[in-house]
Amino acid sequence: MKNFSLDRAMYLVVVLLAFTTPLSTAAASISVGLGVIFILIYRFRTKNFPQFDVNVLEVLAVFLACQIFVAIMSWEPKISFREVFGEFHRFFPLIFAMTFIKSRKQLCGVLIASILAFLINDLAGIVQYFAFDKPRAFGLNHTPTFYGSFMLMQLPMLIFMSLLKILPQFWRKIALATAILSLICLVLSMTRGAWLAFVCVAVIFFVLEKKYRLVAAKIFAGLAIAFLILAMTSPQIHERLETMVSTKFQSNTERVLMWQSALEIFKDYPITGVGQKIFVKAYNEQYISPEAIERPEVTEGGHTHPHNNLLNELSEGGIVGFSAFVGLYAYFFWKFWLQFRHEKNFPFSAGLTAILILAGLQLEGLTDTNMNQVPIMREFWLLAGILLAAGNILRGETFGDDRRKNF
Numbered sequence: 001m002k003n004f005s006l007d008r009a010m011y012l013v014v015v016l017l018a019f020t021t022p023l024s025t026a027a028a029s030i031s032v033g034l035g036v037i038f039i040l041i042y043r044f045r046t047k048n049f050p051q052f053d054v055n056v057l058e059v060l061a062v063f064l065a066c067q068i069f070v071a072i073m074s075w076e077p078k079i080s081f082r083e084v085f086g087e088f089h090r091f092f093p094l095i096f097a098m099t100f101i102k103s104r105k106q107l108c109g110v111l112i113a114s115i116l117a118f119l120i121n122d123l124a125g126i127v128q129y130f131a132f133d134k135p136r137a138f139g140l141n142h143t144p145t146f147y148g149s150f151m152l153m154q155l156p157m158l159i160f161m162s163l164l165k166i167l168p169q170f171w172r173k174i175a176l177a178t179a180i181l182s183l184i185c186l187v188l189s190m191t192r193g194a195w196l197a198f199v200c201v202a203v204i205f206f207v208l209e210k211k212y213r214l215v216a217a218k219i220f221a222g223l224a225i226a227f228l229i230l231a232m233t234s235p236q237i238h239e240r241l242e243t244m245v246s247t248k249f250q251s252n253t254e255r256v257l258m259w260q261s262a263l264e265i266f267k268d269y270p271i272t273g274v275g276q277k278i279f280v281k282a283y284n285e286q287y288i289s290p291e292a293i294e295r296p297e298v299t300e301g302g303h304t305h306p307h308n309n310l311l312n313e314l315s316e317g318g319i320v321g322f323s324a325f326v327g328l329y330a331y332f333f334w335k336f337w338l339q340f341r342h343e344k345n346f347p348f349s350a351g352l353t354a355i356l357i358l359a360g361l362q363l364e365g366l367t368d369t370n371m372n373q374v375p376i377m378r379e380f381w382l383l384a385g386i387l388l389a390a391g392n393i394l395r396g397e398t399f400g401d402d403r404r405k406n407f
Helices: 006-020 025-046 054-072 077-090 092-100 104-130 144-162 169-188 192-208 210-233 235-243 250-268 279-287 309-342 350-364 374-394
Strands: 051-053 404-406
Touching: 006 025, 006 092, 006 104, 006 374, 025 092, 025 374, 051 054, 051 092, 054 077, 054 092, 054 309, 077 092, 077 374, 092 374, 104 144, 104 169, 104 374, 144 169, 144 192, 144 350, 144 374, 169 192, 169 210, 192 210, 192 235, 192 350, 210 235, 250 279, 250 309, 279 309, 309 350, 309 374, 350 374
Parallel strands: none
Antiparallel strands: 051 404
């Protein structure tokens, strides 16, 4: 440990996170653990912490303070505090990436690790669907729904990398090819919420990015035609499309009933809700609708969330948890927006990429609860940290204002 360099060690941790997070929850957890150990070693040796972005730490601290208050008031504080701890360590990839990606060379290394991970995840999904005849691809993620969320994050990131001139041309071409595979995997996931979110993200991109409007219009039109042809020739995709507007499809009707129940829980516990991870108990034991068909005895332990991020926050966190959730992502949207405004001359800015990723997840979260899942959130916060660091590196800036100091 005599020649221990925190910057070098933590850069390797970020590279490891970039490769493992899309592929293995356990391996990503080990990577986070290594990062914490390295920082504690540095703290023990120097009596200081690294220079973190204090503004971000303050926002995260306020969010976690609200979560702790909700957990104290929970029906079952032990369960809720375990979830709060989970929230806490999901932010580590954000802090690691923001703090320890310091040069263009390091940024390229992290992005190449991400490209390789995305490619492996895509190939796994394609093999599942075509070689093993799975009805829905899920790659190396836990479920097809998770897979859809990952594709919503991978696609903007891969397009950003394919246009990033500091990356070697070989890797830019691999990023573009992987983006095409990710689009195919998004379709093969059969995740309707992710499909709708992708369409909305395309519209957001069209509105925000004036330089590419004509090209984007042609690409999106071509994709729409290709998807319609595919829907007409694939019974499975055609069926999934039909269910989007069906008022008789069970998954749709059950979601509506869960949304109604979530609002009932909020009405009864408006300040702090029932506590993190307690929706499963409140809904299945007390608030489940008499009309619900999908009950605990039918769906194992019953539904664990209301299939909507906002209603999940209202039912489990009340006004306190909901405000913390909205405030956290509003802050980061504002941060990404300011970055985008400073990068107007970039071919495809890091800030715009982050906005599209966040928008995709939140839009999909209107029909599913995705913003409380460990693999999804760890990947989101890692990509957010990478893109924030990229913006500063590409603009030739640092965090060298008076808010960034030894913490």
